[in-house]
Amino acid sequence: MNFRIESSDSQSKARAGIFTTAHGPISTPIFMPVGTAATVKAVHQRELAEDIDAPVILANTYHLYLRPGMEVLQAAGGVHRFMNWNRNILTDSGGYQVFSMAANRKLTPEGAWFSSHIDGSRHLFSPEIVVEIQRLIGSDLTMAFDECTPYPCDEKYARESMELTHSWLLRGIEHFRNTAPLYGFDQYFLPIVQGSVNRDLRKRSASFIAEQGMPANAIGGLSVGEPEELMYEMIEVVNDILPTNKPRYLMGVGTPVNILEAISRGVDMFDCVMPTRNGRNGMLFTRNGILNMKNEKWKFDFSPIDPDGSSYVDKYYSKAYLRHLIISGERLGAQIASIHNLAFYLWLMREARNHLLKGDFTEWKTKILPALTSRL
RNA sequence: GGGGAGAUACCAAAGUGGCCAACUGGGGCAGACUGUAAAUCUGUUGGCUGACGCCUUCGGAGGUUCGAAUCCUCCUCUCCCCA
Numbered sequence: 001m002n003f004r005i006e007s008s009d010s011q012s013k014a015r016a017g018i019f020t021t022a023h024g025p026i027s028t029p030i031f032m033p034v035g036t037a038a039t040v041k042a043v044h045q046r047e048l049a050e051d052i053d054a055p056v057i058l059a060n061t062y063h064l065y066l067r068p069g070m071e072v073l074q075a076a077g078g079v080h081r082f083m084n085w086n087r088n089i090l091t092d093s094g095g096y097q098v099f100s101m102a103a104n105r106k107l108t109p110e111g112a113w114f115s116s117h118i119d120g121s122r123h124l125f126s127p128e129i130v131v132e133i134q135r136l137i138g139s140d141l142t143m144a145f146d147e148c149t150p151y152p153c154d155e156k157y158a159r160e161s162m163e164l165t166h167s168w169l170l171r172g173i174e175h176f177r178n179t180a181p182l183y184g185f186d187q188y189f190l191p192i193v194q195g196s197v198n199r200d201l202r203k204r205s206a207s208f209i210a211e212q213g214m215p216a217n218a219i220g221g222l223s224v225g226e227p228e229e230l231m232y233e234m235i236e237v238v239n240d241i242l243p244t245n246k247p248r249y250l251m252g253v254g255t256p257v258n259i260l261e262a263i264s265r266g267v268d269m270f271d272c273v274m275p276t277r278n279g280r281n282g283m284l285f286t287r288n289g290i291l292n293m294k295n296e297k298w299k300f301d302f303s304p305i306d307p308d309g310s311s312y313v314d315k316y317y318s319k320a321y322l323r324h325l326i327i328s329g330e331r332l333g334a335q336i337a338s339i340h341n342l343a344f345y346l347w348l349m350r351e352a353r354n355h356l357l358k359g360d361f362t363e364w365k366t367k368i369l370p371a372l373t374s375r376l
Numbered sequence: 377g378g379g380g381a382g383a384u385a386c387c388a389a390a391g392u393g394g395c396c397a398a399c400u401g402g403g404g405c406a407g408a409c410u411g412u413a414a415a416u417c418u419g420u421u422g423g424c425u426g427a428c429g430c431c432u433u434c435g436g437a438g439g440u441u442c443g444a445a446u447c448c449u450c451c452u453c454u455c456c457c458c459a
Contacts, residue, residue, distance in 0.1 A: 097412095333415085
């Protein structure tokens with residue numbers, strides 16, 4: 001995938017780069033919209049490409065495995081053809097579901113036993129099985145199977161969880177090397193750093209992950225409830241060890257501020273459900289601040305949703321109209337809010353990148369940060 | 377004209393002597409949401425107070441009682457059936 005760093009910030013660890021897979025170039029820093037079930041909820045692929053201009057989206061191994069199932073995805077010729085998305089796709093491995101559906105699973109050295117949230121049926125996810133499934137899905141970027149360590153947890157649990165993830169990683173890499181892509185293009189395998197909020201564990205994990213020599217590296221187990229300062233601290237610890245010449249992917253993060261702070265600490269790739277889920281629930285992110293579209297104050301506000309927004313929906317519809325749609329539970333409200341938020345996130349990444357190339361990233365970041373957290 | 381039922385907070389609807397400032401649902405208002413079991417969840421919804429608490433409320437007026445949304449009298453209004 002040949003990551004090329006185009007510019008590095010002089011006042012921080014931030015950098016702008018680019019790498020390419022069979023499904024096109026990805027300029028970093030980048031935000032990847034989450035499309036768990038082979039759909040970014042409430043957003044058309046056409047809007048993702050043409051309006052939001054996302055070069056890569058996420059899908060989820062666990063969800064696609066359960067529904068529609070591997071027979072369908074294989075018969076379709078992989079997930080790109082299935083959903084008619086010919087840009088990049090990254091699949092999460094199901095590691096997050098190990099964490100979020102803890103009540104329905106059992107961890108063993110072999111792997112994780114799940115109860116399907118759809119019909120209750122039992123399934124085993126092992127590092128090998130998860131590689132197989134991601135081969136069948138045909139994602140460009142495939143994730144190692146890990147345990148996303150819960151927070152808070154004691155040192156012993158964090159250590160054992162990390163060691164389990166490491167042992168799973170070795171098996172996953174071996175199986176990845178012993179299998180081939182099914183649809184005629186290369187796939188890449190990303191290992192994941194764990195270690196909870198423990199500096200020593202994070203260092204050990206980052207070293208272990210770096211040694212594997214994978215084309216890109218991920219940081220997991222953060223933004224799971226820990227204080228933001230701890231998250232930033234762990235990112236710093238880990239990024240001091242992960243190779244600088246490969247993309248770094250911070251999984252599941254986050255707010256616009258989280259992302260800018262992580263970029264300045266050397267992270268290149270992000271994903272988060274926040275722009276879509278919070279959008280559906282009426283929360284809009286803009287360069288001027290956050291607004292809750294459900295609030296009464298927009299009831300008679302017929303001004304554009306976001307006069308400074310980069311998406312067509314921003315000037316096409318008014319705040320009062322969007323408020324009405326969201327309060328009424330109308331689907332168009334979720335669509336407009338999701339398009340707006342994703343367009344904003346992608347705009348923010350392009351903007352960060354432009355300032356990195358221009359050489360004034362830190363000044364720009366310092367200036368824009370207060371506005372991003374203010375409430376409108 | 378005769379007979380019957382009913383009026384409770386924004387709406388609907390429980391409650392039929394003290395555990396009632398009043399169940400529950402809707403609506404309203406506010407909040408949460410970070411590798412999506414989420415178009416979901418939580419709080420709040422008479423007034424004053426930080427809290428204990430106090431004050432005013434169950435169509436209207438009066439009465440019984442230590443105590444009334446609940447019992448009695450009259451009044452006003454609504455709905456249903458028969459003629």
